[in-house]
Amino acid sequence: MAAFHATLLQESRPHIPPSSMVASSSIQARPVTTRDGFLRLWKPAVRNRLAYALASLRSADASPGLLVAGKRKARSTEHDDAAARLRAAADLSSALSLDEVARAVAASPARVVAAMDDTADALLHTFTVWTAGYVNDAVHSLRRLRRSLRGSKEVDGIALSKFLDDVSHQAAKKAAGKNKAALSPEVAGFARFGAGGTTAAHKVLAGLKFLAKNAGVLLPVESPLLKRFKITKTEAAAAEPTQALSIRAVYSLDSYSKEITVSKFLRGHCAAWTMLHYSVSRLAQLQRASLLHDLDEMRTMVTAREKHPTPGQARARAFWTPRSGLDGVGYLDNIDAMLENLHEPSFVLRDTDSPDGDPRKATRWIDRACTDQRAVRSFRSCLEAACKMSSKEASHYGPSSARHFLPLVAAMRHEPGERRVELGRWADSAAAQRGVLATERARAKAAKTAAVMPNRYAGAAVPAIVMSIIRDQIDACVDLISRHGADRLPMHGGFDCLGPVGSPTAKDVETGPDTALSPP
Numbered sequence: 001m002a003a004f005h006a007t008l009l010q011e012s013r014p015h016i017p018p019s020s021m022v023a024s025s026s027i028q029a030r031p032v033t034t035r036d037g038f039l040r041l042w043k044p045a046v047r048n049r050l051a052y053a054l055a056s057l058r059s060a061d062a063s064p065g066l067l068v069a070g071k072r073k074a075r076s077t078e079h080d081d082a083a084a085r086l087r088a089a090a091d092l093s094s095a096l097s098l099d100e101v102a103r104a105v106a107a108s109p110a111r112v113v114a115a116m117d118d119t120a121d122a123l124l125h126t127f128t129v130w131t132a133g134y135v136n137d138a139v140h141s142l143r144r145l146r147r148s149l150r151g152s153k154e155v156d157g158i159a160l161s162k163f164l165d166d167v168s169h170q171a172a173k174k175a176a177g178k179n180k181a182a183l184s185p186e187v188a189g190f191a192r193f194g195a196g197g198t199t200a201a202h203k204v205l206a207g208l209k210f211l212a213k214n215a216g217v218l219l220p221v222e223s224p225l226l227k228r229f230k231i232t233k234t235e236a237a238a239a240e241p242t243q244a245l246s247i248r249a250v251y252s253l254d255s256y257s258k259e260i261t262v263s264k265f266l267r268g269h270c271a272a273w274t275m276l277h278y279s280v281s282r283l284a285q286l287q288r289a290s291l292l293h294d295l296d297e298m299r300t301m302v303t304a305r306e307k308h309p310t311p312g313q314a315r316a317r318a319f320w321t322p323r324s325g326l327d328g329v330g331y332l333d334n335i336d337a338m339l340e341n342l343h344e345p346s347f348v349l350r351d352t353d354s355p356d357g358d359p360r361k362a363t364r365w366i367d368r369a370c371t372d373q374r375a376v377r378s379f380r381s382c383l384e385a386a387c388k389m390s391s392k393e394a395s396h397y398g399p400s401s402a403r404h405f406l407p408l409v410a411a412m413r414h415e416p417g418e419r420r421v422e423l424g425r426w427a428d429s430a431a432a433q434r435g436v437l438a439t440e441r442a443r444a445k446a447a448k449t450a451a452v453m454p455n456r457y458a459g460a461a462v463p464a465i466v467m468s469i470i471r472d473q474i475d476a477c478v479d480l481i482s483r484h485g486a487d488r489l490p491m492h493g494g495f496d497c498l499g500p501v502g503s504p505t506a507k508d509v510e511t512g513p514d515t516a517l518s519p520p
Contacts, residue, residue, distance in 0.1 A: 001339040002515030003510045013122065013280050015252055022453075024455045029398045030319065034074075038097070038098040038113065039097075041113075041116060041380070042094070042098070042116060042120075043094045043103070044111070044118075044170060045116040045117055045120050045250075046090050046093045046094045046123075046124075047090070048117070048120075049090075049117060049120040049124060050086060050087065050090040050124065053086050053121075053124060054086060054368065056106060057082055057083060057086070059077065060181045063468075069478075070320055071497060074342045074344045074345050074347070074350075074367040074368060074369075075367060075368040075369075076288075076347065076369070076492070077287045077288050077346060077347050077349070077368075077369040077371060078304060080368065080369065080371065081131075081132070082128070082366045083297045084132035084417065085128040085130075085131065085132045085135070085238075086124060086128055086131075086133040087132070087185055088127070088132040088135040088136050088139070089125075089126075089127035089128050089135060090121075090124060091136065091139050091462065092127055092128065092138065092139045092215065093120060093123040093124065093137070093238070094140055095143065096215060096216065096217070097122075097138055098112060098113070099216070100216040100217050100254050100377050101119060101123070101216065102216065103213070103216030103218075104126075104215050105119055105122055106121060106214075107119070107160070120206065125213075126214075127215075128164070132211075134210070137203065137206075137207045138207035138210045138211050138215075139207075140207070140209075140310070141203075141207030141211070142207070142208070142211055142217065144167070145160075145208065146304070147161055147164065148163050152343070155218070155219055155220065156220055156223075156411055157220045157224070157225040157226065158225065159231075159297070160208075160220055160221075160223065160225070160226065161223070161226060161300070164201040164204060164205060164229050165201075167200050167201045167204050167290075168201040168229075169201075171200030171201070173202075187386055200231070201229045202229060203213060204299050205221070205229050205230075207224065208221055209221045213339075219487040221463075222435060229336045234329040242397065242398050242400045242404065243396060243401060243404070243492075243493075244395060244401050244404035244405045244495075245277070245383075245397060245401050245402070246489065246491055246492055246493055246494050247326070247409075247477045247480065247481070247486075247487050247489055247495070247497075248297050248387075248487075248490065248491050248494070249383065249386075249387045249389075249488040249491060249492075250274070250277050250325075250326055250405060250477075251326040251327055251477075251481060251486045251489075252386045252387045252388075252486070253270050253273055253274045253277070253382060253383075253386050253388070254270075254274045254326050254327040254331055255271035255327040255486075256385065257271035257274055257330070257331045257386075258268045258327070258330045258331065259333065259336050261328075262385070263359070263360070264334075264337065264338070264384060264505045265352050265354075265359040265360075265362035266333045266359045266360055266381075266382070267336075267337075268334050268335065268338030269349065269359040269370075269381075269382055269387055269420045270334075270360070270377050270382045270385075271332070271333075271334035271336070271381055272329075272335055272348050273349075273378075273379055273399075273402065274325060274331045274352075275321050275331065275332070275335060275348060276348075276399065276403075277318065277402040277403040277405045277406070278321045278322055278325055278406070278470065278474065279321035280319075280398070280403055280405070280407065280422075280423045281303075281319055281402070281403065282399075282403055283302040283349075283371075283375055283399040283400070283402075285319065286301075286303070286348045286349065287344060287347040287348065287370075287371055287375075288301065288303050288304040288347065289301040289303045289304070289319070289346065289347065289348055290302055290304070290344065290345070290346050295325055296323070297322065297324075297467065297471075298320050298321065298322050298323060298463070299320065299323065299332060300318060300319075300320055300463060301318070301319055301320070301348075301440065302316055302317070302319075303316065303317055303318075303319065303348065304316055307501070312415055312447050318463070320467050320470070321470075322467060322470055322471055322474060324474075325474060326474060326477055326478055329518065335348060338350050338365070342367065342439045346369075347368075347369035349369060349370045349375060349378070350365055350367075350368075350369065350370060351365075351366040351368050351369060351370040351374065351505050352364065352366055352368070352370070353365075353366055354366055354374075355379035356374065356377050357370060357373065357374030357376070357381075358378065358381040359378055359381060359382070360385060362383055375399055376398055379397070379398065379399050380395060380398075381394075381395065381396040383397060385473075386519070387491060393492070403424055406423045406424075406470060406473045407423045407424055408495055409473045409476065409477060409495065409498060410469075410473050412495045412496060412498045413498050413499070413500055413501050413502040414471070414474055414501055415469075415472075415473075419469050422465070422466045422469050423469060423470065423473070432509065444480035447478060454484060472501075476498060477498075480497060480498060491493065
């Protein structure tokens with residue numbers, strides 16, 4: 001057991017700054033702390049409590065119960081997420097001074113010094129309410145601010161405003177360097193809001209506001225001088241979502257997932273990304289999903305935690321994917337093959353031993369979910385392999401592109417709003433309501449907590465209705481492909497090739513063998 005705890009402590013050390021950095025951080029922190037000796041005791045206390053928390057987490061996840069012969073227990077996405085949150089919380093806790101810690105836990109400095117272990121536990125479990133990325137961004141903002149102060153003992157509105165100006169200027173300069181090469185005409189419209197560095201100061205300010213509200217850091221974040229750094233409603237409305245893959249690109253992913261001449265790793269990842277498009281899901285949902293029902297026409301999955309604006313209030317929700325896609329049936333078979341030796345996996349996209357997540361470089365499966373930047377690299381690698389995109393073209397798409405595909409198809413077909421809202425289970429959809437999980441016990445429990453069920457659908461009929469709407473959009477795309485051939489559809493965009501519901505396709509015209517079907 002001692003060796004086990006020592007191993008966990010060793011694993012957590014890469015997330016803690018080495019001794020030289022600790023000394024540097026202490027020097028930088030002097031403007032906001034009066035007791036440097038506290039940091040020498042505080043940081044080891046945080047590391048020890050982190051090691052204990054990680055040990056408890058692994059112990060809870062290491063008891064799978066009865067395993068089916070030949071199956072292995074995979075590390076869940078929830079486990080990885082909890083571990084990442086703990087490490088981010090420890091990083092933030094270690095960056096705080098004595099006075100900041102005291103304000104964060106609403107205790108006196110003397111009380112904090114007398115009960116460091118209890119204080120560290122309290123902060124770790126408090127900060128884990130927020131995602132690891134959000135907390136890490138806040139820590140980065142704090143350290144960046146402290147570096148810019150250069151020993152100053154006062155952070156007023158003028159100093160903070162000048163700091164944010166510098167952040168904005170550096171981000172714009174960095175973005176200009178990245179954008180020197182002109183984009184090809186096909187992807188010229190894919191520059192997103194903030195690509196020129198315009199949102200960098202907003203992001204840093206958001207992190208500082210989080211610290212001022214939750215971590216006891218005294219900062220003048222409500223100064224009138226900072227109003228110009230806030231994102232206005234007009235700017236927020238101008239933000240563009242990630243572009244959706246074209247019909248041809250999704251067809252290519254579906255088809256490539258069944259190509260026996262490529263590696264099983266590439267087939268499995270292409271199949272998972274195809275499923276993400278057909279189920280109109282987020283990657284975070286797919287990587288926390290478990291199989292519930294497998295029927296002839298659809299597969300029912302349940303995600304452990306749906307997106308929710310309030311941290312800690314996300315709940316389980318069902319979603320559905322069709323067995324037959326743009327290239328017929330078969331893509332789900334490769335997902336099953338990818339997960340076949342795992343015991344009740346709680347994710348769909350399995351990680352590999354690839355150094356960066358690219359399935360083309362993989363030689364074996366890893367028993368965990370593929371997430372974060374590894375998943376982004378996997379997605380773009382699949383686009384390069386299946387769709388023959390260049391790396392630059394693929395870089396303009398991301399995993400969130402999948403969530404826009406079928407809703408865009410439905411919009412171009414002029415589907416009514418009450419049908420489009422079911423694609424993706426938006427807040428007002430029937431699928432988003434309580435009581436649609438496909439188990440009697442889950443429905444009964446949800447019914448007790450929900451006073452009003454959707455008026456337009458019965459809870460038991462929701463899966464069939466949502467699948468019918470998904471099926472209609474896929475069938476419209478299949479019809480377009482059968483009329484003109486996938487190779488003659490545009491690789492980027494081209495959704496105006498679809499016509500309104502009940503009418504011929506907008507581009508239902510005779511085209512020559514060498515003429516590509518493309519938007520006007």
